[in-house]
Amino acid sequence: MPDEALLDVKAIDAFYGDFQALFSVSISVRTGQVVAVIGANGAGKSTLLKSIAGLMHPHSGEILFDGKPTAGLPAFDMLGRGVALVPEGRRLFPSLTVEENLLIGGQMRRPGPWTLARVYELFPALAERRNLPAPALSGGQQQMAAIGRALMANPRLLLCDEISLGLAPVVVRDIYTQLPRIVAEGLSLIIVEQDIVQALRAANHVYCLQEGRVALHGPAGGLTRETISAAYFGA
Amino acid sequence: MQWFNVILQGVLIGGLYAMFAAGLSLIFGVMRLVNIAHGDLIVLAAYISLMVVQSLDVDPLTSLVFVVPAMAAIGYLLQRGLLNRTLGDDLLPPLLVTFGLSIIIQNGLLELFTADSRRLQAGPIEVETFQLAPGVWIGALPLIQFAVAVAVIAGLQGLFYRTALGRAFRATSDDQPVAQLMGLDTRHVFAMAMALSLAVIAIAGVFLAVRTNFDPAIGPARLIFGFEAVIIGGLGSMWGTLAGGIILGVAQAVGAQVDPGWQLLAGHLVFLAILAVRPQGLFPKVSG
Amino acid sequence: MSRVEHATRSSRVGIVVIAVAVAGLALAPFWGDRQTLRLLAEMFTFVALASLWNLLAGYAGLVSVGQQAFVGFGGYLLFALAILWDVHPIAAVFIAGPIGALLAVPVAALIFRLRGAYFAIGTWVVAEVFRLLASQISVLGGGSGISLPASVVIAMAPTRQMREFETYWLALALTIAIFSAIIALLRSRHGLALTAIRDNELTAQSNGIDVARIKLIVYVLTAFGTSMIGALIFLQKLRISPDTAFSVNDWTAFVIFITVIGGIGRVEGPVIGTIVFFVLRQMLADLGSLYLLMMGAVAIIVMLWAPKGLWGLMAERFGWQALPLQRHLVLGKETGGKS
Numbered sequence: 001m002p003d004e005a006l007l008d009v010k011a012i013d014a015f016y017g018d019f020q021a022l023f024s025v026s027i028s029v030r031t032g033q034v035v036a037v038i039g040a041n042g043a044g045k046s047t048l049l050k051s052i053a054g055l056m057h058p059h060s061g062e063i064l065f066d067g068k069p070t071a072g073l074p075a076f077d078m079l080g081r082g083v084a085l086v087p088e089g090r091r092l093f094p095s096l097t098v099e100e101n102l103l104i105g106g107q108m109r110r111p112g113p114w115t116l117a118r119v120y121e122l123f124p125a126l127a128e129r130r131n132l133p134a135p136a137l138s139g140g141q142q143q144m145a146a147i148g149r150a151l152m153a154n155p156r157l158l159l160c161d162e163i164s165l166g167l168a169p170v171v172v173r174d175i176y177t178q179l180p181r182i183v184a185e186g187l188s189l190i191i192v193e194q195d196i197v198q199a200l201r202a203a204n205h206v207y208c209l210q211e212g213r214v215a216l217h218g219p220a221g222g223l224t225r226e227t228i229s230a231a232y233f234g235a
Numbered sequence: 236m237q238w239f240n241v242i243l244q245g246v247l248i249g250g251l252y253a254m255f256a257a258g259l260s261l262i263f264g265v266m267r268l269v270n271i272a273h274g275d276l277i278v279l280a281a282y283i284s285l286m287v288v289q290s291l292d293v294d295p296l297t298s299l300v301f302v303v304p305a306m307a308a309i310g311y312l313l314q315r316g317l318l319n320r321t322l323g324d325d326l327l328p329p330l331l332v333t334f335g336l337s338i339i340i341q342n343g344l345l346e347l348f349t350a351d352s353r354r355l356q357a358g359p360i361e362v363e364t365f366q367l368a369p370g371v372w373i374g375a376l377p378l379i380q381f382a383v384a385v386a387v388i389a390g391l392q393g394l395f396y397r398t399a400l401g402r403a404f405r406a407t408s409d410d411q412p413v414a415q416l417m418g419l420d421t422r423h424v425f426a427m428a429m430a431l432s433l434a435v436i437a438i439a440g441v442f443l444a445v446r447t448n449f450d451p452a453i454g455p456a457r458l459i460f461g462f463e464a465v466i467i468g469g470l471g472s473m474w475g476t477l478a479g480g481i482i483l484g485v486a487q488a489v490g491a492q493v494d495p496g497w498q499l500l501a502g503h504l505v506f507l508a509i510l511a512v513r514p515q516g517l518f519p520k521v522s523g
Numbered sequence: 524m525s526r527v528e529h530a531t532r533s534s535r536v537g538i539v540v541i542a543v544a545v546a547g548l549a550l551a552p553f554w555g556d557r558q559t560l561r562l563l564a565e566m567f568t569f570v571a572l573a574s575l576w577n578l579l580a581g582y583a584g585l586v587s588v589g590q591q592a593f594v595g596f597g598g599y600l601l602f603a604l605a606i607l608w609d610v611h612p613i614a615a616v617f618i619a620g621p622i623g624a625l626l627a628v629p630v631a632a633l634i635f636r637l638r639g640a641y642f643a644i645g646t647w648v649v650a651e652v653f654r655l656l657a658s659q660i661s662v663l664g665g666g667s668g669i670s671l672p673a674s675v676v677i678a679m680a681p682t683r684q685m686r687e688f689e690t691y692w693l694a695l696a697l698t699i700a701i702f703s704a705i706i707a708l709l710r711s712r713h714g715l716a717l718t719a720i721r722d723n724e725l726t727a728q729s730n731g732i733d734v735a736r737i738k739l740i741v742y743v744l745t746a747f748g749t750s751m752i753g754a755l756i757f758l759q760k761l762r763i764s765p766d767t768a769f770s771v772n773d774w775t776a777f778v779i780f781i782t783v784i785g786g787i788g789r790v791e792g793p794v795i796g797t798i799v800f801f802v803l804r805q806m807l808a809d810l811g812s813l814y815l816l817m818m819g820a821v822a823i824i825v826m827l828w829a830p831k832g833l834w835g836l837m838a839e840r841f842g843w844q845a846l847p848l849q850r851h852l853v854l855g856k857e858t859g860g861k862s
Contacts, residue, residue, distance in 0.1 A: 055412060079418035087416065093409040096402060104406050107399055108418040153418060269640030271588070320827055330586050330640050331783060331826045338776055338819035342812040455771065459651065462644045466637070496666075500655040503648055507633055510645075514636040 004067070006031045006188050007052065007083075007157055012061030012071070014047050021047040023212045024061070027190075029157065029205075034179070034189040036203035036220065038196055040232060043209040045192040046088055049159045052190070053085040054078035065157070079108055084155035088162045088192075090146040092134035098145050099130040105152030112154025113185050119148040122178055140171035147175070151182065158182065160191045164198060176202055196228065210234045239371060241492045242485050247377040249484030250384030251446070253477040254439040255461030256468070257388055258432035260476055263465075265408045265428040266322060268329050272337040274458030276433060279340055280306050280440025281449050285353060295355040295445050303437040310433030314426040322425070337454065344451035352448040361445070380442045385477065387435055392473050394431075404428055456499075463506040469516025478518055525854050529710060533842065548695055552688045560691045564759060566797055567698040571752045572774065573781040573793030575745045578705055581788035582717040583741040584724055586639075588775050589646025592630075592653045593623050593746045595768030597753025599657055602763050605675045607662065612671075612679055613693065616754040623750025627743045635739070647771070654769035668764025676761065690759050697755060701748045706790060708744075713737065721788055772815070780822050786832025795834045 005028040014022035022044045029035045037045050050056040052063060054075035063071040065081060073081075084105075092101050102119055120127035123144040129137060137145060143163050150158055164172040176198055183189060193199035200206065200220050208216040208231040216223070216231030255277065262268050270276070280302055287298040317336075321329040363375035395401035407414040407424045415421055443449060443457070460483060468479025483502050490501020509517070530538075551563055572590070580586045597619040604610035604618060634645040658666040680686040708714050716737055719727040728734050753774075757763045767773070777800065785796025807814040829836055 053416060055416065074420075075412070075415040076418045076420045079416065085416050087413055091410055091413045093406045093413070095405040095409050100402050100405075103399070104402055104414075104417050104419075107403070149417065267639075269644065271640070271643075317823075317827075326584070326639050327580065327586060327787065328826055328830065330643055331779065332823050334588065334776075334779065335819040335823040335826070339816050339823075342816040342819070345812040346816070455647070459644065459648055462641070463648065466641070496655075496659060500652065500659075503652045503655070506648065507652070510633050510636055 005029060005064070006033075006066060007190075008062075008064040009048075009052065010062040010064070012051060012058035012063065014044070014051050014056055014058050016047075021212050022051070022058070025209070025212070025214055026061075027207050027214070027217070029188050029190060031156075031188055032183065032186070033205060034183060034191065034203045036199035036206045037190060037192045037209060038194070038199050038206065038228075038232065039209035039215075041194070042211075044212040045209055046161055047212075048209070049085060049161050049190065049192055052078075052157075053083055053159055055085075079153055079155070080110070082110070082154075082156035083159065084150040084153045084157070085159040086143075086146050086150045086161060086163060088165065090139075090142045092137075092142055092145055092149070094133065094135050097131050097133055098126055098137065101134050101145055101149050102126075102152050105149035106154075108153055110154040114151045114154050116152070119151055122151075122181065123148055139167050140175065143167060143171075143175060147182075155187065157188045157190070160189065162192055162194060164193060164195045172198060196232075208232055238492070241488050243371070243373060244377070245485030245488030246481050247373075247381045247484070248446075248488070249464075249481030250381035250477070251439060251442055251480070252460045252464045252483050253480030254384045254387055254435060254442070255457050256464035256476045256480055257391060257473060258435040258439070259458075259461045260465045260470065260473070261391065261435070262428060262432050264471065265404045266425050267408075268318065268322065269333070270318075270432075271330065271333040271458065272340055272454075273333075273436070273461060274456065275337045275340040275344075275454030276306070276436050277440040277443060277457045278344065278449060278451060278454045280433075280437045281353075281355070281444035282344055282348060282451075283437075284355060284441045284444055285348075288355060295357050295441050299438065299441055302441055303434050306433040306437035306440075307430040310436075311426045311430040313433075314429035315422060318429065319422050319425055341451050341454060348451065350450055350452070352450050353444070354448050355441070355444040357445045376445065380446070383438065383442070384480075387438060388473050388477050391431075391435070395473075400427065460502070463502065466516055467506060467509050469519030471520035472516075472518050475516060475518035475520065479516070482517075531842070545695075545699065549692070552691060557687065560687060561759075562801070564691050564694040566801055567694040568752050568756055569778065569781060569800070570793055570797045571698040571701045572749065572778045573785070573796060574702055574705055574790070575748045575752075576778050577782045577787060577790070577793050578708075578717075579741060579745045581782070581792075582709070582721045583738050584720060585738055585742060586643045587646040588643050588771070588779075589648070589650035590745075590749055590778065591769045591771060591774035592646070592650035593627070593749035594753035594756065594774040595650070595653055595657065595765070596626065597623055597750035597755075598757030598763050598768045599660075599663060600750070601754035601758055602663055602669060602671065606669070606672060612675060612758050613689070616693065616697075616751055616758060619754035620747045620751040623753075624743045624747040626750075627746030628739075630746075631739055631742050635735075635742075650769050650771070654765045657765040657768060664764065666765060668762060668767070670762040671758075690755070694755055694759070697751060701752070702790075704744075704748070709790065713740070717741070776815075776818075780818050782832075783822050783825055784832055786834035786836075786838075787830075789832070789834050789838065791834045791838075792832050796832065799833065 007029040009025065009027045011024040011026050012022055013020060013024060025048060027035065037048060039045050047056065051058050054073050054077060057072045062069055065083060070078060070081065093104065096104065102116060125141050126145055126148060129141065134142065134145065147163065163175060172195065179189065179202055191199060191202060203220045206217060206220050206223060207214055208228060210231060211234065215234065216227060259270065259273050262270055283305055284295055284298045284302045287293065287301045288295055317332065318329065321332045357376060361376055364372045365375065367373050395404060403419050403424050406417065407419060407421050411421055464479035464483050465476055467482050468475035482505065486505040487498050487502040491498035548563065551560060576590055600619045600622055601612060601615040604615040605612050610618065630649055634642060634649060637645040663669050676686065680689055709717065716727065716732045719732060720734055720737065724734060757768065781796035781800045782793055784799050785794065786792030807817065825832065831839065
């Protein structure tokens with residue numbers, strides 16, 4: 001496994017108007033790694049993902065993907081380079097059916113293992129409902145569809161923004177059991193989670209954000225509950 | 236029988252109105268933009284056809300081969316170069332910019348072509364009629380125009396619901412940022428929608444030019460007819476727009492039969508009546 | 524005690540400048556010739572129309588491209604009252620206001636079912652309906668229109684000069700009245716609501732402002748003023764026809780141009796815009812339709828690159844305000860437990 005980072009975020013600041021959401025945040029992801037970003041509401045986790053995906057542009061700092069600078073590139077460009085975001089709240093296209101949502105994900109035609117058939121194999125519940133309008137699905141099924149849609153773009157880095165939000169624990173567990181299969185295909189993952197237990201179980205490496213700053217990071221196994229609580233709440 | 240003929244004429248011109256409307260509602264559906272210059276662009280297409288017909292000595296229907304791509308290109312550039320800048324939460328910029336565009340087109344055409352009334356000759360087909368039933372005659376040209384209008388609307392439906400471009404339109408209209416996340420360059424998607432709208436306008440413009448006299452000032456009335464057809468039929472439904480166009484055409488035809496001065500008024504009053512009684516239109520599409 | 528103050532230093536200067544200007548304009552019949560009076564009166568009517576359109580679009584968020592409906596209605600009502608019912612023309616101008624406002628209520632009931640740009644086109648349809656109906660009224664000239672009979676004209680004043688002075692002063696007075704009424708509205712509680720709606724309608728709604736009711740009130744009040752101005756315009760012209768009464772170019776395109784150039788959503792905008800418009804008109808009068816074309820292009824350029832208009836640019840850059848319309852809190856000295 002190559003040792004240089006697939007994604008290198010260096011000291012970025014992000015603003016919503018006058019409000020600063022990220023202060024000199026740095027994270028890095030190696031190929032094949034699963035990185036979890038945890039933190040309380042408003043800590044800046046979604047902002048970080050949006051900045052990586054190109055929905056927001058950092059005011060300072062650098063983002064290097066595959067060694068090339070990408071800060072400031074628009075979102076559709078980032079997808080072409082292999083960064084796909086599963087947005088917070090799923091945000092499937094309501095006018096489209098499940099299958100059409102998946103097809104939109106694949107319309108860039110990036111080469112890779114993920115096809116419609118593969119996605120249906122990963123999430124059989126979607127295959128049964130392929131021609132239903134997206135809003136007709138349950139929360140968990142919508143989440144699967146949102147992940148499938150992002151996979152269809154054959155990304156190298158998949159960003160998952162709070163995929164457990166609003167879902168029952170058993171559904172969340174179901175989805176998380178599929179993550180290793182996704183990683184096995186050669187994807188790297190950043191998962192943003194409020195569900196710390198799931199995040200720690202799934203990840204190799206953890207970053208904890210607190211009020212826009214990296215309060216703690218380290219290998220998932222090496223962190224105790226106490227150190228995480230301290231970093232999470234800033235005690 | 237006379238009334239049947241009148242209504243038939245109304246139905247046939249309704250197809251033309253539906254084409255005026257289709258371009259308008261396409262743009263509104265994809266990017267929530269109402270193009271005040273829509274009617275003037277129809278007239279522009281008519282004049283482009285005039286130029287092609289005069290310089291290449293072809294008949295108007297053949298001129299479509301040039302006019303449609305030309306208008307589509309104009310639409311793409313217009314959206315990409317100008318109108319994309321007006322999109323956003325504020326309602327005023329797109330409205331005022333397209334209003335300014337309307338004034339520019341009208342007066343530009345006036346400068347280039349003067350206010351003289353023009354008409355394109357389609358040749359012998361203009362006078363062809365055939366008999367549907369005893370006492371019922373139908374003109375070949377109006378019938379062809381109606382058939383083309385239906386085909387255009389069917390084509391747009393097919394495009395929207397069965398092609399990748401249509402998916403891109405619907406996704407962008409649903410959620411612009413997420414569409415971008417999925418790799419859609421929304422500036423390009425919007426420009427393609429405008430190009431498509433202007434392609435439809437091109438066909439409508441050429442048909443208009445063959446059917447009636449035109450001059451630079453008749454644009455706004457076409458915008459209003461298209462708009463009324465959309466509202467009568469119901470937002471979001473292409474086939475509803477066809478129905479709206481037909482109802483408008485019939486209302487105008489009946490009004491004209493009662494008194495020539497009442498033609499336009501009858502159409503407007505039917506529109507206002509529908510607005511009063513069933514503001515969502517007759518066949519609105521349930522969104523989702 | 525703390526209180527809300529409306530004035531700023533520049534607005535105090537502004538008030539003085541305006542007072543002097545108004546005094547000068549009131550005396551115009553004594554220093555200006557016939558041409559000047561006509562031009563000034565025309566400018567006043569455009570200031571009034573643009574101020575009303577600005578109130579509707581810039582504050583209430585109702586973009587209308589159909590205000591010519593009320594301009595024409597006011598004109599035709601004046602002619603009808605004067606010709607058919609022997610009403611004194613100047614009285615007719617004042618009657619046009621309330622009747623126009625009454626008419627606006629059912630019109631609003633219909634077109635408020637439309638939103639945004641569709642609402643705009645709806646207003647256009649209404650104006651078209653008015654135009655078509657007017658062409659059907661044969662006692663008022665039908666499609667070709669009618670002139671104000673000599674008997675009515677004489678009733679206004681014994682000499683032509685006196686008549687022209689009368690209409691001039693009426694135009695000035697009406698414009699000042701409308702302008703002041705708009706300012707009074709904006710300074711009131713309702714004005715605060717309007718500014719909130721202008722800035723963000725959804726937030727205004729969620730803060731308990733009855734947006735729908737305020738929009739209706741503003742629409743009706745605007746119709747009131749527009750109808751009176753329309754009556755005045757055609758009283759001056761002495762002749763009316765459906766095409767001139769309900770002309771989109773004259774009563775909407777020019778008005779929009781004036782308001783956009785001057786600055787939408789600012790009371791001073793229409794005044795600046797009118798001055799610019801008339802200067803341009805003098806300079807470019809010979810160009811015919813090219814002039815309109817350029818006007819459209821300028822409007823587009825301003826809308827895209829200077830959306831706040833000329834006055835907006837100046838106000839932001841220098842903090843100017845010609846009229847006391849801001850609201851700032853003046854903190855009073857704290858007094859002790861007893862007053």
